[in-house]
Amino acid sequence: MHHYGYYNGTIQPVDQIGVGVFDLGLLRGYGLFDYFRTYNGRPFQWDWYWTRFQNSALRMHLRLPLTKDQTYKIVMDLLGRSNLEDAAIRFVLTGGDSPDSISIVKPSLLIITEDIHPVTPAQYEQGIRVILDDYVREMAEVKSTDYKRVILLAEAIRGARAQDVLYHKNGEISELSRSNFFIIKGQRLITPNRHILHGITRRTVMQLAQEDFEVEERPVLLSDLYDADEAFTTSTTKKVLPIVEIGDLTIGEGKPGPKSKYLLERFDELVESW
Numbered sequence: 001m002h003h004y005g006y007y008n009g010t011i012q013p014v015d016q017i018g019v020g021v022f023d024l025g026l027l028r029g030y031g032l033f034d035y036f037r038t039y040n041g042r043p044f045q046w047d048w049y050w051t052r053f054q055n056s057a058l059r060m061h062l063r064l065p066l067t068k069d070q071t072y073k074i075v076m077d078l079l080g081r082s083n084l085e086d087a088a089i090r091f092v093l094t095g096g097d098s099p100d101s102i103s104i105v106k107p108s109l110l111i112i113t114e115d116i117h118p119v120t121p122a123q124y125e126q127g128i129r130v131i132l133d134d135y136v137r138e139m140a141e142v143k144s145t146d147y148k149r150v151i152l153l154a155e156a157i158r159g160a161r162a163q164d165v166l167y168h169k170n171g172e173i174s175e176l177s178r179s180n181f182f183i184i185k186g187q188r189l190i191t192p193n194r195h196i197l198h199g200i201t202r203r204t205v206m207q208l209a210q211e212d213f214e215v216e217e218r219p220v221l222l223s224d225l226y227d228a229d230e231a232f233t234t235s236t237t238k239k240v241l242p243i244v245e246i247g248d249l250t251i252g253e254g255k256p257g258p259k260s261k262y263l264l265e266r267f268d269e270l271v272e273s274w
């Protein structure tokens, strides 16, 4: 077994960790998480991921049981035990055991390492197709463990030979199920500013793009898609992944465009030297 995990003070192989049956995460779906990875053995954008995790915890009224430094030490310990050059790290913070199945007493914290499941080169070369869904995530700025919408949509996504779903509400686009959304029009790079999880990859790409693009964070409407030259999605595992079809609409020429490729190259350069 490669992977070890920390659960409420104890480090064990992940397959030996037992989670409480009275945990609000299990009984009420009350929990949040974060997910990041290493490059060259070092956690990528650690400060930003930690701040987001802290912010999610605060909004969910869950007290973090560890400080930033304590958590970093545990992460490095688990990475050492995994014996992998690079790994993903998942934090899960739940309501914890509850005497009456509703009150929060002591949140539970799980930290595990996982294998990285990178996007295939073929997907970067061909781009992905997404379906549209009229939906907006509840408490969108929290990385909550509630993903029932996309799990329920799995069949519809497969049936459309698509890879994911793009959420919109009242004509306004927010994000994909687990990643953020961008369009390119000329030299303008445009991304939704609300009803989203503030992705660390999104933030990194916006920073990298500053030199060559005019970066706009603003409401993005479905009607904005008609004259978009390119579209792509960003996340920790997807990096910068081109989107070539959205519902019935083909974006640009139906293949990944040069500007998305350029931003992926800039991102790859950054992580190579991380």
Ligand SMILES: *Cc1c(COP(=O)(O)O)cnc(C)c1O
Binding pocket: 035, 143, 175, 176, 177, 178, 179, 180, 196, 197, 198, 199, 200, 201, 202, 234, 235, 236, 237
């Ligand atoms: C994790 C996630 C993202 C992407 O965030 P990254 O920090 O770039 O991985 C975007 N939207 C949702 C809903 C997410 O859960």
